[in-house]
Amino acid sequence: MSTRIEDLAELHHELRAVARDLLAKTAAESAVDWSLIARSGWLGLEAAAEFDGAEATFAEVAVILQELGRAAARSPYPAVAALGVGALNELEPGQDRDELLRDTVSGTTIPVLALPGEAAAAPFRLTRTPHGVLLDGTATFVPDAPTADRLLVPAIDSAGATVIVHIDARAAGMSVARQPVLDATRDFGSVVADSARPESMWRFHGDSDHALRRLHERAAVAVACDSLGLSEAMLDAAVAHAGVREQFGRKIGSFQAVKHACADMLVRVTVARKLVEAAVRSQTGDRADAAVTASMAKSYACAAAVDIAGKAMQLHGGMGYTWESGIHVYLKRATLNRSLFGSPAQHRRQLAERYSSIEYS
Amino acid sequence: MTTSSPDQLDEFRAGVREWCRTHIPAQWRRAQTDVSDAEFVRFQQDWFQELRAAGFAVPHWPKQWGGGMSLAEQVVLYQELAAHDAPRLVLAFVSIHHAASTLLAAGTEEQRQRHLPAILNGEIWCQGFSEPGAGSDMAALQTTARRAGDGYVVNGQKLWASGAMHADWCLLLARTDPNAPKRHGISYFLLDMRTPGVDVRPIRQATGESHFCEIFLEDVTIPATRLVGPEHAGWRVAQQTLGAERGMTMLELAERLGNGGFRWLVRLCARPGPGGTRPLDDPLIGDRLATLEIELTGLRALCAELVANDHPGPADASIVKLYYSELLQRMTDFGTEVAGLAAHTELHKPRSSGWESGAWMLDFIGSWEWTIPGGTSEIQRTIIGERGLGLPREPTGH
8 A cells, every 4th residue: 555655656656747847838817729739648547448538536636736836827727627527437338429539639620618607506507498408507707718619518407307418609699798807817617508409418427416516626626726826836936035134233034924925825835735635635536524624724725825825915015016026926826727717705604604514522 | 564454454444443342441531530649659650550461552662672563553542542541641752752762763672671671560750851940942951960970960850741740761861971062062861860960840820731741860870781872973863863752642632633532523523512502503613613624634634744744854744743733723622612601610621531621711721831831833844944945944043
């Protein structure tokens, strides 16, 4: 067992080094080259070998997600790998699903799950009409919807079960409008279906409500990974700055107020890392505590990231407040992450719901 | 990390659970409130022997000395003891942790043979590190040990020695070379508390208890055979053994806080107040409870990692100490707030309970026992900044 853990640590270390190297080559605010991502094999990490995947787990995807956060990279990778592939793996196999999965892994198509960025149930509905089955509904703040060519739309069918509707993003009755946000590293869109005709409808293995809840959890954990990575980057930047910048004839890092602020940042990053690791482990193993660990990681890591990026801006002084410093990019991304897929308060409310029912005697 | 399979661990947990149900003295909290020192000591010694008979007293010691439990088993043991509200081994804390780890890491074979079995038989230890002028700045200590024949003659004063009035032995740091740089002239001794010239005076604390003591040392003779590690290397011995020990003690404390303390807090919040409503029905209370649960979960993971890691980072122990002590303070503060005025009428807390006594106000006041001793939170932050992050040192006056 211990050798397996060591092997995994080694694999994650390599994956992290490659990702950091690749992401460093992309200019700030430009999207990371998709073909490069596809060639790196990151899209197929969780896919089975028959779809040209690596048969790895969400733990490996999490390594990439964290590095994207560290680089504040612009990429639909989180939307596709955490949500698109996550959804496809939860669906009953079939020829067209299998084909889409294969094309996703190779990078020839960009499928996005139309999951609203604010936690909610499936907002789409399928209606049987004399003209066939039609799809209606709206999802807002869908990550990377403007980049998607294929949409995976969670919808409630006439029997009340949640299914996934597969549809071209440019199909008649479908519209995707860009939703500009202050965070310049993100692309959001609102997805509207107005009597659109689904190309195909796919069912989840097992309970569909459970599957959709799991996808929400995955989304929350993916954002927590991003926030952890960007927290690490901001702590590193603040420490590097405090170690060279001089004021009053001393390096500012030697001032207790600055040093202690950095120490507190490290403590929060360390705790966030433990919580994110636990959440990623639960996602990987489909454990019973997955919802709890996801809420803990999302709420702590995303709240901590805002504090840490904010403290980094403060410690950089006037320089930190300039556009050129780039710290605002991280602060905006961290703050957006905090609201995405459930605010810390919403996640804590879910945790608190257990206190009345759990017997603590 | 461990060889215990999940099935073996489940079986172990069931065994501990059964043992807890049949061995934890019923109503011990009530029985241990307002008891004399003698009764408290007797209760602690008896409880230690109960745990020892089950193999639960020193699980972290090497097997040959009566321990040998895997880390995963230790976590389970502490979880169950906390969940079943077992009394804490407050009196033996220094003996089984600090004294044992020092002897195991730096003691002579003779010293180990003399003391480890004795600790299992109830020998009580205290720690004589701090001084009036050397608290967090431990290298500033002034107590002297002058070489004289086959031993040393010690003079000085120690402060904050917890449980010293009950102690048989003391882990003592004293300056053996007054001319050496601060950290290089200190030696580490095992002091028999019954040696002539040793005078112990309890200090009354903010909680009203007298757990900490002053130790006055006047021409106290210590044989050279009771030196631990090389002469003048006491600072290094203390750093090594304290660093290694902090993780072990934290493992138990984190489970006490996460598994025992949090349950107390939820139970408190679920109890109807004077108006009939439960604090838990207030969403703000739920939010703060959830915040604490998240922080506690992080703490437990940090502690488990610290103990499992053979090569901890230079500031890992400080991170855990700082985070634990301030979380404990937030938690007891919150408990006091929720309990309201009733918390102020709990005038005594049960002995043997540590901080998780349920007397929230006394526990809150007592939480400063964790943010001040063992290096204040401010010192921990400086250590984390300098050793953990490599930030420039503060200018010093010497």
